[in-house]
Amino acid sequence: MKNKPSNIRLGIFGFGCVGQGLYDVLQTIEQAGIEVAPICVKDKEKPRSLPASAFTYNPQDLLQDESITLFAELISDADEAYSIVKQALVAGKTIVSANKKMLATHLPELIKLQQNYNGTLLYEAAVGGSIPIIRTLESYYSSETLQRVSGILNGSSNYILSKMESEGLSYSLALQQAQKLGFAEADPTLDVGGFDTVNKLSLIAAHAFGVTVKPELILRFGIDVVGEEDLEAAATIEARIRLVAFAEVNPFNELNLHVLPTFVPAQRELYHVVNETNGVTIDPVFAGEQFIKGRGAGSHPTGSAVWADVSAAISGYRYAYRKTKIKTIVLNQDKKITIYLRCPGGASLPEAAWENLVKIQETGEATSFTADISVKELQSIQTDLAANHIFIAQIAAEQAVNIALKLKQKAEVAYS
Ligand SMILES: NC(=O)C1=CN([C@@H]2O[C@H](COP(=O)(O)OP(=O)(O)OC[C@H]3O[C@@H](n4cnc5c(N)ncnc54)[C@H](OP(=O)(O)O)[C@@H]3O)[C@@H](O)[C@H]2O)C=CC1
Numbered sequence: 001m002k003n004k005p006s007n008i009r010l011g012i013f014g015f016g017c018v019g020q021g022l023y024d025v026l027q028t029i030e031q032a033g034i035e036v037a038p039i040c041v042k043d044k045e046k047p048r049s050l051p052a053s054a055f056t057y058n059p060q061d062l063l064q065d066e067s068i069t070l071f072a073e074l075i076s077d078a079d080e081a082y083s084i085v086k087q088a089l090v091a092g093k094t095i096v097s098a099n100k101k102m103l104a105t106h107l108p109e110l111i112k113l114q115q116n117y118n119g120t121l122l123y124e125a126a127v128g129g130s131i132p133i134i135r136t137l138e139s140y141y142s143s144e145t146l147q148r149v150s151g152i153l154n155g156s157s158n159y160i161l162s163k164m165e166s167e168g169l170s171y172s173l174a175l176q177q178a179q180k181l182g183f184a185e186a187d188p189t190l191d192v193g194g195f196d197t198v199n200k201l202s203l204i205a206a207h208a209f210g211v212t213v214k215p216e217l218i219l220r221f222g223i224d225v226v227g228e229e230d231l232e233a234a235a236t237i238e239a240r241i242r243l244v245a246f247a248e249v250n251p252f253n254e255l256n257l258h259v260l261p262t263f264v265p266a267q268r269e270l271y272h273v274v275n276e277t278n279g280v281t282i283d284p285v286f287a288g289e290q291f292i293k294g295r296g297a298g299s300h301p302t303g304s305a306v307w308a309d310v311s312a313a314i315s316g317y318r319y320a321y322r323k324t325k326i327k328t329i330v331l332n333q334d335k336k337i338t339i340y341l342r343c344p345g346g347a348s349l350p351e352a353a354w355e356n357l358v359k360i361q362e363t364g365e366a367t368s369f370t371a372d373i374s375v376k377e378l379q380s381i382q383t384d385l386a387a388n389h390i391f392i393a394q395i396a397a398e399q400a401v402n403i404a405l406k407l408k409q410k411a412e413v414a415y416s
C-alpha cells in the first residue's frame with residue numbers, strides 16, 4: 001500500500017467496482033492520513049490491479065485487528081456483508097456500507113446495535129450513488145416535515161431505458177452494457193425487477209419519515225418486461241418511462257410507498273435524467289420543492305460517496321435517526337393510482353377491482369389499457385401480472401385520457 005503519514009487504519013472489504021473506486025479516490029487525497037490495511041476479497045485466483053500482498057481472504061484478519069476501528073464494507077454478498085457489519089458494530093467500531101439490500105433488510109436491528117454498542121454505521125453510497133440524499137434528509141431535514149420524496153434511484157434501469165429510447169438499443173444489449181460498465185448488481189434482477197430501488201426507498205423512508213418498512217411490503221414493479229412499444233406510446237404524449245420511487249405522507253400521517261415504471265412528462269426534471277444518472281425530488285412543507293441529480297452508479301461516483309462517509313465518520317458524524325423516535329407516521333397502501341397496462345398477445349388482465357378500465361390500443365402483438373386501482377389491490381395481483389409478462393406503469397389521469405386519444409389517432413393514420 002502507498003506510504004502516507006497515517007494515523008488511521010482503514011479496513012476495506014471488497015475490491016470490485018466500488019472498492020476500487022474508493023481506493024482510487026484515497027490515492028488522490030494526500031492529506032487524508034489514512035493507511036489502507038490489506039483489503040479483504042473472496043477470489044484468490046482473480047487478476048488484480050494491486051500486488052497480492054495488498055489482499056487478505058479472511059474477514060477476521062480485519063475485524064479482529066485491534067489497530068483498525070474504521071471499516072468500509074463494499075462487497076456484493078448481502079449475507080456476508082450483514083455478518084461483517086454486525087460484528088463491527090457489536091465491537092463498537094465504525095463501518096461504512098454501500099450494501100442497500102443488506103441495510104434495508106436489517107435496518108431496525110442495525111439501528112439498535114448502534115445504540116447498544118455505541119458503534120457507527122453510515123451508508124450514503126447505498127442510495128443514489130454520488131447524490132448526498134441520506135445526509136440531506138437525516139441532518140438538514142431532521143426537524144422539518146417532508147411531504148414527499150420521489151425520484152430515480154437505479155442507475156442500471158435508467159441507463160437501459162435511456163439507451164432503448166435514444167439509440168434504439170434492445171433491452172438485452174442495454175442491460176449487457178450496464179453490467180459491463182459496473183452499474184448493475186451481481187444479480188441484475190435486483191436492478192431491473194425494481195428490488196434495488198425498493199431497498200433504497202425503504203432507507204429513504206427511515207430518514208425522511210422515521211418509518212422503517214420491510215422492503216417486501218412496498219409495491220414494486222420493474223422494467224424487466226418493458227418494450228419499445230411502451231416507450232413509443234409514452235413519446236406520443238411527450239413523456240418518458242422512468243423507474244420512479246415514490247414516498248408521500250397524506251394529511252392523516254399515512255405514508256404511501258411504491259416503486260413503479262412511470263410516465264414522466266417533459267415538464268418534470270426527471271424527464272431529463274438520463275443514463276446512469278439518478279435524480280431525487282424532496283418536498284418539504286416550508287422550504288418548497290428541491291431537486292438533486294448526480295451519478296447514481298459507477299466506480300468513482302460511488303467511491304466518492306463512500307469517502308464522504310469515511311471522512312464524516314472520522315469527524316465523529318453519526319446518524320441520529322431523529323424522526324424514527326417521533327413515530328407518528330404509519331404505512332397505508334389504500335391510495336388509488338392510474339396505470340397503463342400492456343398485455344402481450346394471448347394474455348388477459350387478471351380479475352381485480354379495476355375502475356375506469358379503458359382499452360387504448362389493440363395490435364396483433366398486444367392489447368393496452370389504462371385503469372384505476374388501489375396500491376394494495378395491485379400488490380395482490382402482482383404475481384399474476386408478472387407470470388403473464390404484463391408491463392405496467394403509473395400514468396397521471398390526464399395523461400391516460402391523452403394517450404388514448406393519441407394512440408387512436410395514430411391507428412387511424414396507419415389504416416388510412
Ligand atoms: N456498482 C455500483 O455502481 C454500486 C454498487 N453499490 C453496492 O456496493 C457493493 C459492491 O458492489 P460492486 O463493487 O459493484 O460489486 P463487484 O461485484 O464489482 O465487487 C464485489 C466485491 O465483493 C467481494 N466479495 C464478494 N463476496 C465476498 C465475500 N464473501 N467475502 C469477501 N469479499 C467478497 C468480491 O471479491 P472478489 O474480487 O474476490 O470477487 C469483489 O471484490 C454492493 O453492495 C452494491 O450493491 C452501491 C452503489 C453503487
Ligand SMILES: N[C@@H](CC=O)C(=O)O
Pocket residue numbers: 126127128129153154155156157183184185191196296297298
Ligand atoms: N446497481 C445499482 C448500483 C448503485 O446503487 C444501480 O444500478 O443503481
